[in-house]
Every structure is written in C-alpha cells, then in structure tokens.
Amino acid sequence: MTDFSPCVSGSECLLRMYEEHHEIEDYQKGVPRWCTGCGDNAILTAVQRLCRDENLVPEKTLFVSGIGCSSRLPHYMNTYGFHGIHGRAFPIAEGAKLARPDLNVFVSTGDGDCCSIGAGHWIHAVRYNMDMTVMMHDNNIYGLTKKQASPTSPIGLRTSTTPRGSYLEALNPLTVTLGITNVSFVAQAVDWIPEVLYQIVSAAFHHKGFSFIRILQRCPEWLPGQMDPWMHDPQRVLLLHHGDGIQISASLARTYTKMDEHDPADLVRAREVAACVDPVPVGILYKNHEVPCYEDLRYDSRVLRTARLVQEGLEAEFDKFTVWPDEMAPA
C-alpha cells in the first residue's frame, strides 16, 4: 500500500503514487503475435492481471521461457524477460533466482519445451523446489514448428511426425510432477475458464516454492477443436474446490455443476485425481508449504548477489590461476 505520510508536498505525493501504483498497461508490451483464438492470449491476460493486482515492481519481476509459441510470452510483459533456449527455461530461471532471490520469477514453457527436450530439467527443477510460478502451456502439439507430436499428444493423433496417428499413450504431466521428490505445488487450469485460471495463477504465485500449473491451451491453428469436448460440455470439467484451494463463484457454479471438495494437502488423493482425464480436473491438486526451497538451503536469502559481489567473487577465482611476476606476487 502506498505510504503518503512523509510527503512534503502534494506534487511529491503524486510522484510517489505514479511510481508505486501500477495499472495493467504498465505490464503490457507490444502486440502479441499469437493466432486469433490461441489460448496463450488468455494466459498472458491472467498474469498481467496478477502483476497489476499484486502491484509487482516491474524491475523486480522476471519472465523466463524456452522456445515455442508459448515461450514468446516474456516479449509481451513490460518486465525483465529471458527468451531462452529450447527446454532450458528451468535452469535459466533457477540461476536467476539463486543469484537474485528478491525477484518474482515466472516461467512459461510448452508441452514440448517442458516434457520432451526439457524433461530432465523439469524433474530436477521440481526437486530443487525454487520459488517460482511455472505455467506449462499444454496444447498437445509442437505449435511453433507446425504440428509435430508432443509427449502430451493423445494416442491416435495425426500430426506431421505421426501421419498414421501417434502410437503412444499421452504422458500425464500432473502425475509425473506429483511423483517427483520435493513436489510442493501442482494445479491444472484451462484457458477457457479465466476466473479459475486467474485464481490458480494467483495461488501459485503466493505459494513459496516451485508452483507447477499445467494449463490446457487451445491451438486453433494446428489442432482446431481439440479441446472442444471439454470446452463445450461443462459436465466434462470437474472443479476442485477447498478453503485452501480455489473458490467457486455462484455464476461459475451455475455452469459447472460437477465439483469435488479436494484438500490440496492430500497427496494420495491428488495422484488419483491427477490420473483422471475425463472429466478433466481443474483446480489445485497439491500444496505443501513444508518443503524447503533450494535457494534458502544454499544462501541466506537476504544476501543479494549484487554486481559488486559477483565481480569480487569472479576476481578472487581468477586470481587463483594468475601467474604473478615475482615482484607482484601477493604476500
């Protein structure tokens, strides 16, 4: 909240308000290049709203991504951003968080980026449990590279790499994440229910630890109609609600009548719910505040890795390998 008490003049108050209070436009940048109807637009809107509602300082906020349509998200945030390399969003985000634990770190990754090339990093990132909000945009396909099968493509899906239909059962990112040591937050959202998507992104942001959200995301360009069965039939969506999870508004309850009270502290039940694909469970599956964050184990998080500290550390390391002329050698 803005503190006006020490202001010496009205103009200073106004200046302070201008500096400290942010509108949604303050987080918006450029015009998204995603296709019309792409679910990535809804995800972008949800995080921009969250930044506005939490009044996040843009200079203390970082969006990291890998490669893919979904990974373009940092370009549209007026914060710091790192459009990384394919499958490597997690190690980049982890490095940033370790060096600068004061930053709000968000990650956007695709189903290919996270579950194919980045799968090794995904497993270890869950185990390291560093404090960041992860949005896995799952459109069941490689969108950017024009319709190759991804690990989450359903069996039988015809793609450019599986013209006769994919042969394997889809990987379930929720059950995988829930099986990894130190898992601390897992949720599922869908791009077409913005009210719940927003609540989940907000809960993930407030959870201290690695908050993994799988978001079912429409790709009308390569898989038109892929999510229609769930989007057009509210009976095929199971809303998970709880005092420590998401709240269902009266208007939402009128449309989505299939609901379950699910306690996010119950890991065994979370794994059962996560295995269900129809109806698709939407809500917070698991939350555990007790898992330590790697950055807290490694460092006193109050010590910021400032440019000066980093430079001193690097110089000390280089000095170990310096061959000094005799007269200059340190005593």
Ligand SMILES: Cc1ncc(C[n+]2csc(CCOP(=O)(O)OP(=O)(O)O)c2C)c(N)n1
């Ligand atoms: C090392 C490497 N391998 C392959 C690629 C090509 N490539 C770019 S994006 C992509 C898949 C993207 O799919 P996904 O992560 O699901 O993102 P989407 O485009 O669907 O949002 C691939 C294979 C690459 N850029 N780098």
Ligand code: SF4
């Ligand atoms: S190709 Fe698919 S995922 Fe990529 S921008 Fe278009 S609709 Fe979105």
Ligand SMILES: [Mg+2]
């Ligand atoms: Mg994809």
